[in-house]
Amino acid sequence: MRKRETRQQLKSKVADMTNMPKDVVLGVPVLTMTGQEELYIENYRGILEYTETFIRVQTKIGNLQVVGQNLRIAYYMNDEMKINGLIKEIKYQNEIRN
Amino acid sequence: MLIRLIRYLQGYMKIRVSGYSPERFLNLCKHRRISLWGLVPANDAYEMYISVSGFQKLTPILKKTGTKVVILKKSGIPFFLHRYRKRKIFFFGGFFCLLLIYVFSLFIWDIQITGNYSQTDEMILEYLKSQDVRHGMRRADVDCPKIVRELRANFDDIIWVSASLEGSRLKIQVKENSDTIKETQVTKDTTPKDIIAPCDGKVSSIVTRKGTPQVQTGDEVKKGDILVLGRVDVLDDSKTVVDYQYQVADADIFLETSIPYENSIKNTYMEKEYYGIERKEYRLRIGKWILSFGSSKNDYDKAEIWCEKRQLKLGKHFELPIYLEKNGIIPYQTKEMAYADKEIQKILSDDFSRFCMDLKKRGVQILENDVKIYKDNGVSCAKGTLIVNMPASDEKQDTKILTVEQKENKTEGEP
Numbered sequence: 354m355r356k357r358e359t360r361q362q363l364k365s366k367v368a369d370m371t372n373m374p375k376d377v378v379l380g381v382p383v384l385t386m387t388g389q390e391e392l393y394i395e396n397y398r399g400i401l402e403y404t405e406t407f408i409r410v411q412t413k414i415g416n417l418q419v420v421g422q423n424l425r426i427a428y429y430m431n432d433e434m435k436i437n438g439l440i441k442e443i444k445y446q447n448e449i450r451n
Numbered sequence: 452m453l454i455r456l457i458r459y460l461q462g463y464m465k466i467r468v469s470g471y472s473p474e475r476f477l478n479l480c481k482h483r484r485i486s487l488w489g490l491v492p493a494n495d496a497y498e499m500y501i502s503v504s505g506f507q508k509l510t511p512i513l514k515k516t517g518t519k520v521v522i523l524k525k526s527g528i529p530f531f532l533h534r535y536r537k538r539k540i541f542f543f544g545g546f547f548c549l550l551l552i553y554v555f556s557l558f559i560w561d562i563q564i565t566g567n568y569s570q571t572d573e574m575i576l577e578y579l580k581s582q583d584v585r586h587g588m589r590r591a592d593v594d595c596p597k598i599v600r601e602l603r604a605n606f607d608d609i610i611w612v613s614a615s616l617e618g619s620r621l622k623i624q625v626k627e628n629s630d631t632i633k634e635t636q637v638t639k640d641t642t643p644k645d646i647i648a649p650c651d652g653k654v655s656s657i658v659t660r661k662g663t664p665q666v667q668t669g670d671e672v673k674k675g676d677i678l679v680l681g682r683v684d685v686l687d688d689s690k691t692v693v694d695y696q697y698q699v700a701d702a703d704i705f706l707e708t709s710i711p712y713e714n715s716i717k718n719t720y721m722e723k724e725y726y727g728i729e730r731k732e733y734r735l736r737i738g739k740w741i742l743s744f745g746s747s748k749n750d751y752d753k754a755e756i757w758c759e760k761r762q763l764k765l766g767k768h769f770e771l772p773i774y775l776e777k778n779g780i781i782p783y784q785t786k787e788m789a790y791a792d793k794e795i796q797k798i799l800s801d802d803f804s805r806f807c808m809d810l811k812k813r814g815v816q817i818l819e820n821d822v823k824i825y826k827d828n829g830v831s832c833a834k835g836t837l838i839v840n841m842p843a844s845d846e847k848q849d850t851k852i853l854t855v856e857q858k859e860n861k862t863e864g865e866p
Contacts, residue, residue: 399478404492426490429499431481 382412384443392419392436392443400429408436409446416446462503462527465489469496470518479512480505503529559588561620561766568627570606575623576768578605584621586769593621643681643697643850648672649843652708662700678704678843681850695853706843710810712822714802715832718795721785726751734776751782792826799824799833816840 361379368378376383376396385393394410394417401416402409403426408419424438468476473496480487485505491498501509513520535541562579564572579585582601584593595614602612602625611626646662654670662679666672679702685694732747749756759777764770790798803822810817822835 399481400474402474403477403490403497426487428486428488429477429481429490430486431484 380413382410382414382417384417386440386443389440390437392440393433394436395433397434400426405438410434414445418442418444418446420444458502459527462525462529463500464503464506464522464526465498465500465524466506467493467496467498467521467523468518469521470516472516473497473518476512476516476518479516480509483508483512485509498523503527556619557590559586559590559593559616559619559621560769562586562623562768563620564623564625566625566627567609568629569608570625570627572768575602575606575625578602586765590616590619598623641699643852644699644847645677645681645850646679646700646702646704646844647846647848648674648676648678648706649841649846650674650706650708652706652841652843654678655705655707655840657702657704659700659702661698662702664702672706677848678702682853697850697852700847700850702844704843705816705840707818707838707840710837710839711835712803712806712820712837713832713834714799714806715830716790716795716798718826718829718831719787719789722788723753723783724786725781725783729779729781732776732778734774734778736774736776738772747778747780749780749782751780753784754780754782756780790831795826795831796824799831803833810837810839810841814842 364379365375367373368375375381380396382397383393383395385395387393396412397417398411398413400408401411403424405424406420406422408424408426410417410419419436419440420442421438421440424436424440427435427437470476477487477490477497485501485508487499487501487505489498489500509520512518562576562584564575567575578601579598582598584598593616595616598614599612602609602614602623606625608628609625610628613622613624615622615624651673652671654666654668654672656668657664657666657678659679662681663683664679665677672678679700681698681700683696683698684692685696687693730745730747730749732743732745734744735742747756757779761775762770763773763775807817817837817839819838820835822833822837824831824833826832
């Protein structure tokens with residue numbers, strides 16, 4: 354676990370030095386939100402749970418929780434997914450410290 | 452929109468995935484790059500849309516995850532065609548339609564001409580027709596550079612032409628030379644001319660520009676008399692003619708003359724009395740073949756016959772050999788009626804006014820008129836004389852050419 358953290362820190366430093374995007378170097382998720390009703394998630398690993406009010410997505414840096422109403426997954430593809438609905442909350446679980 | 456269309460063309464289905472861990476099913480689909488959309492949770496299962504090709508790859512995933520798939524709905528072209536596979540005429544119709552579109556696209560159905568102002572579309576089309584460029588010709592036979600060359604060569608005022616094919620439309624753009632004014636092709640006749648009197652009368656005014664005037668204001672002239680001579684004498688100091696100069700005589704001359712006027716009309720006229728019947732016939736003419744409805748047969752001695760004909764066109768100029776015709780007859784009989792005195796007076800006065808207007812347009816001034824209406828034996832007539840002041844500069848004759856015999860001697864005598 355410690356070894357993994359060190360590697361992550363090193364990658365982060367390299368990304369900072371070389372000005373390369375962190376989502377590419379570190380593989381961290383990219384969230385793009387339009388208003389309160391559209392959310393695009395890139396760089397995710399998979400879905401862990403999905404109901405109309407709650408979606409849990411697995412990412413490299415931990416689980417991402419999306420809480421809202423009438424949540425729908427408009428599409429679910431290899432590199433990107435889109436969530437529609439009234440999004441009230443987005444939070445990370447099991448955060449990994451850099 | 453485009454994605455929806457592609458999905459419809461490729462075919463897709465709505466499925467329900469249920470089992471122990473449907474989320475794992477979703478993740479495996481993601482991993483194997485099977486796209487899913489419209490994901491909706493439904494109790495312990497998920498409903499989603501999947502493409503036909505994606506669905507075919509599902510078997511190993513289902514085995515691995517232990518989930519079950521139920522197809523709820525099938526949509527798209529492949530399913531549509533499969534459903535109606537026994538309707539052969541439908542498929543034949545579709546195929547025939549495509550074939551027709553293809554065949555029709557091989558011909559020119561419209562010739563569009565733009566940019567022409569003085570040359571009308573009809574003139575250009577008529578010329579193109581003479582060069583075998585016409586509606587309905589094969590697209591492959593159109594030679595655009597040749598059309599451009601021929602149009603340039605035939606129409607002088609067209610300075611630029613572009614011919615291009617747009618689908619089954621031949622587009623011809625032209626630019627006309629609007630700067631130059633067309634030179635009038637009037638060749639001036641330079642033969643020496645005299646101005647002669649067009650009728651008997653008295654000269655009321657004369658202003659000569661070219662030539663030698665032969666009359667003065669107040670002179671009485673007869674028809675054919677020379678008013679201005681096209682020959683000008685060249686005199687020496689002793690007032691002897693040494694030479695002649697010839698030119699086309701030019702002058703403003705007015706002659707005071709009298710014009711007789713007579714116009715007569717019958718006191719009766721024929722009035723139409725309609726029977727109140729009208730027969731109509733509608734015709735559809737395709738080439739030589741005619742389909743008619745109704746009848747326009749005429750059994751009466753007198754009838755008004757009218758006809759309307761309309762040719763069907765494809766687009767703006769492509770004329771089809773199909774005509775819509777409407778024929779009709781309105782029979783009537785005639786009855787002799789007499790004009791009232793006032794009506795006769797009005798008709799004759801109106802005719803006389805028109806006659807006077809015509810004279811005025813020709814530059815004739817009416818000085819006096821004593822036209823009166825006479826009525827006898829079923830005929831009424833307006834008769835009289837007009838005293839007018841009319842221009843008399845247009846009637847011309849060739850000038851007689853004279854030679855100067857003593858010219859040689861005279862020039863020799865000069866110092």
